[in-house]
Amino acid sequence: MKIISLCLFAIIAFGVPAFAAHHDEYPVSTPPLSPGIFPCSNCHAGMEVNAKRRELKDEHTNIKLHHAENERWCLDCHNPANRDKLKLANGDTIQFTESYLLCGQCHGNIYRDWKVGIHGKRVGYFKGGKRVYFLCVNCHNPHDPKFKPLKPEPPPTRPERTYGR
């Protein structure tokens, strides 16, 4: 009885915080942040946090949110207290290099596929320690994720044009 209660105590005391803080890690590439914008705390360290939902007029005006913009706005994903980190729905803060956890909250099936390599892109070496997984944001703009149509590369020349008649 004593042993069981001791074990339970140990699990609760040490286990729960450990489970809450543990996040999966993957060999990802660097996030494609605009040059000079990181670390965000360079500007935001001294600023007051205005948590009112609004359209930004002074800065970051080039970002047009087109990703569930009726349901959310900037500070639902960006951590208001520390702009160098992102915020998960359960309150955890994560690095920009772990942004797949944030996307995975809503896009769980895609996240499951990305973890095993079915969704997304991997480059470099598939053996040894030099694997590079592209982050979600390396392909999808998080503020406007839908892919725009591309111009295709030229088709092959028809043989009759090359070899003459």
Added chain:
Amino acid sequence: MKMMSMGAMVALSMGSSSCTPAQVEEFLQKRFREMTGAEKKEVIRRLEETYFRKYGKKFGISTQPAESGVLWGYGLDLSRCIGCRRCVYACVKENNQSRVNPQLQWIRVIRLKKGSLINLENAEHYYNPETVPEPGFMYMPVQCQHCENPPCVRVCPVQATWKEPDGIVVVDYNWCIGCRYCIAACPYKGRVFNWSEPNIPAEELNTDVHYLGNRPRMKNVVEKCTFCVQRVRNGRYPACVEACPTGTRKFGNLLDPSSEIRYLIENKRVFRLKEDLNTEPKFYYFFSA
């Protein structure tokens, strides 16, 4: 005996015709599979010299053999391909294919109507819209499928093409006689032929080559996708996998239970082309969405 006859041939040729010793050696070369290690080194040295003289660049020709316990497989996500052809041109650059006269492309992207899936009769290969993907169509890239039971290998009259232990079907360009029987035999039209001397712009040459892979070819030989043998035997992804902007292409070792290709075969809707022909291709098409 062989040395004497070679010496005699060289002496004869020097006297009468305009064949250089290098050309005579090339003519008398053995099949790659029968060469000893020393003979391979000699052939590589001669080839590197020839390429240097021809293209002015120093090539590094590898003869790296297959590893054991490896069988390469390829996956292609048809719900993600947008038909942009970036893979085609990445392959052309990586593998030193002739750009013009003849224009050789190892990957062929075909456009199919959505709803009449895999009706290859109505496939369009020369599509050229302003932007892709076009609504109502899906795109399917096709290249050498590296069959487990390859018809091209069976029909070659001189056995210049064979299946390596890691599953890659390769061609010994110095042994191929150019009869094109393999092109007729391939059900996937994976092979192309050098109808004239290849034309590659010198600044776009890739000098990291493999003897059986992407070394510059000559007139009158057959060539095809080699799964980028120069890359995969070093653990790198093939060029087409790295070029695809939508992450459509998947590559891995079929014998490794933790690889991407095994996961997708076990968990996604997978099919292979022309399975009724019993060629056992290693190119698995699937839908992830």
